[in-house]
Amino acid sequence: MTAHVIADDAEALAVAAGLADVFRAGAARRDAERALPRAELDRLSASGLLAVTVPAEHGGADVRAATLAEVFRLLGAADASLAQIPQSHFVYVNVIRRQGTPEQRKFFFAEVLAGRRFGNAQSEAGTKHVQDIRTRLTPRPDGSYRLDGVKHYSTGALFADWIPVLARAEDDALHVAYVPRDAPGVSVVDDWDGMGQRTTASGTVRLAGVEVPADRVLPHHLTFRGPQLHGAVAQLLHAAIDAGIASGALAEAAAFVRTRSRPWFESGADTAVEDPLLVQRFGELALRVRASEALLKEAARAVDAARAGLTDDSAAEASLAVAAAKVQAAETAVEVASALFEVSGARSALDSLNLHRYWRDARAHTLH
Numbered sequence: 001m002t003a004h005v006i007a008d009d010a011e012a013l014a015v016a017a018g019l020a021d022v023f024r025a026g027a028a029r030r031d032a033e034r035a036l037p038r039a040e041l042d043r044l045s046a047s048g049l050l051a052v053t054v055p056a057e058h059g060g061a062d063v064r065a066a067t068l069a070e071v072f073r074l075l076g077a078a079d080a081s082l083a084q085i086p087q088s089h090f091v092y093v094n095v096i097r098r099q100g101t102p103e104q105r106k107f108f109f110a111e112v113l114a115g116r117r118f119g120n121a122q123s124e125a126g127t128k129h130v131q132d133i134r135t136r137l138t139p140r141p142d143g144s145y146r147l148d149g150v151k152h153y154s155t156g157a158l159f160a161d162w163i164p165v166l167a168r169a170e171d172d173a174l175h176v177a178y179v180p181r182d183a184p185g186v187s188v189v190d191d192w193d194g195m196g197q198r199t200t201a202s203g204t205v206r207l208a209g210v211e212v213p214a215d216r217v218l219p220h221h222l223t224f225r226g227p228q229l230h231g232a233v234a235q236l237l238h239a240a241i242d243a244g245i246a247s248g249a250l251a252e253a254a255a256f257v258r259t260r261s262r263p264w265f266e267s268g269a270d271t272a273v274e275d276p277l278l279v280q281r282f283g284e285l286a287l288r289v290r291a292s293e294a295l296l297k298e299a300a301r302a303v304d305a306a307r308a309g310l311t312d313d314s315a316a317e318a319s320l321a322v323a324a325a326k327v328q329a330a331e332t333a334v335e336v337a338s339a340l341f342e343v344s345g346a347r348s349a350l351d352s353l354n355l356h357r358y359w360r361d362a363r364a365h366t367l368h
Helices: 009-033 038-047 065-078 080-084 087-099 102-113 220-224 230-259 276-308 312-344 357-365
Strands: 136-139 145-151 162-168 174-180 186-189 204-212
Touching: 009 038, 009 065, 009 080, 009 357, 038 080, 065 080, 065 230, 065 276, 080 230, 080 357, 087 102, 087 162, 087 174, 087 220, 087 230, 136 162, 145 162, 145 174, 162 204, 174 204, 174 220, 230 276, 230 312, 230 357, 276 312, 312 357
Parallel strands: none
Antiparallel strands: 136 145, 145 204, 162 174, 186 204
């Protein structure tokens, strides 16, 4: 696979905006038919967007967190399922950046620049809590590992070239094993049946005696020693998807009211867009969306500032800013996606229009 190499932040945003326009056109159909976006993901890979956080010394654009958040917001407004798929990709690119050896960085960053995709296999079902990881890396006499376990909610794994797997070693320390999607013993099951984000294929990954070379395993437990931005960046992208869903739903509602809605017969207005109560409600929703976008930008700036001078205090400030953005964006996504029907009227509830995908996506994604 070959991919375009994006040069800088401005190009990344331009490419994302162009792809969002393309992806938006087929989003309703893909959701309604549960048509998995393989062609769209190949286009995303070829565009070079998946490599924009590769460090400059390895040939990447190394874009700011503010740029990455805006990329996800644009994609989320167009198709929240498609935007969700690469979220883990960027998280595990960051793990390599922080914990990889020089040789691992050279190898994996070249893979990313070539358009290769990372999925994820981290969450497990039926455990005490999300950090109760039971998947195991067992050392072998030759220095390699045997990997065994079952993972759920494995967004991106079905479409991945590499699947980063969270597992514990003999000392119970957390590691990430980067496993080829087609490695013997790896089975990816498309059994995701969520009501929202229907085309993420966030199903099950089964790992049975998978052989993993030592140089494909990274010490993830070290990520959390000292000040770090691992969680802040991961949650920033979730917040960006929610902000995107909200802006997409608001735009869809406005287009519907302009072209299809009728005014309330007692409003005295000739068109729905002149109904004063509708104008007021759209104003309220627009304020919520703008507040979400403003907090998202502020959170991204805090992450960028912390990166430039990483301390306990700067990491804490970034994490708090991201948390505030995520709360606001999550609440707004659900509210606006629901209000779409309130402002558009009875016809908007027709299943054939599939406008309810915004609410389903918002309700499913905000459970993260």
